[in-house]
């Protein structure tokens with residue numbers, strides 16, 4: 470099976486702070502990964518490396534068949550879909566939802582004078598339909614709820630048919646209904662044989678969509694466990710990762726966890 474991302478002995482140091490330490494990780498094209506770990510564990514930094522927005526201090530990152538440091542990262546980034554809060558901040562609040570999705574074809578935010586082909590317009594309509602955004606296409610991004618904004622960000626990332634999809638806390642800050650509805654959409658997306666490899670960072674095991682296959686537990690920049698989800702999400706490993714006694718359950722395709730006394 471072809472690997473889309475491979476980190477070999479990767480360390481990442483900033484201001485003398487070892488944020489990632491000797492990380493080895495391989496993502497194959499059919500994998501759907503979830504990354505969990507306490508605040509400050511290094512999850513977002515790992516996504517920065519996985520999206521060619523950061524270089525490792527030592528070790529190697531191979532992304533979509535290219536070695537980071539030996540390739541034009543601007544070209545490489547067009548092959549990766551990212552939905553993250555930091556990127557959402559760059560979307561002008563006055564931009565129409567339809568244009569937020571469509572402008573992904575040129576990797577820009579804010580529609581200007583780009584000329585779109587009919588297949589771009591058809592693709593944007595198809596993606597907005599799939600992510601329940603068709604009724605919002607003429608609304609402006611700034612008027613949307615948090616849940617709607619998350620959907621728009623993901624639809625924008627899906628628009629270009631990426632070879633790797635990176636999701637940073639897609640269900641963070643959503644109410645119960647919005648979360649459950651988003652998880653159903655993510656489950657549908659992840660179950661398609663046409664979907665790319667997916668890596669999702671989350672703070673809660675309850676936010677893992679059914680069908681996700683692999684998990685990584687990160688603590689203090691090091692991997693506690695990585696592999697098939699049911700081997701990784703155990704009481705002992707979650708307890709070690711979060712530093713308090715935890716009990717985990719897996720029922721009906723969904724995960725939950727709580728502290729024990």
Ligand SMILES: Nc1ncnc2c1ncn2[C@@H]1O[C@H](COP(=O)(O)OP(=O)(O)OP(=O)(O)O)[C@@H](O)[C@H]1O
Pocket residue numbers: 483484486488506507508509510511512513514515
């Ligand atoms: N440029 C930097 N210089 C120094 N330290 C940094 C820098 N960027 C991040 N860090 C530190 O690296 C650690 C990991 O940060 P990162 O954002 O990757 O963690 P995270 O697991 O995503 O956290 P959270 O769950 O809170 O979002 C944190 O302690 C953070 O303060």
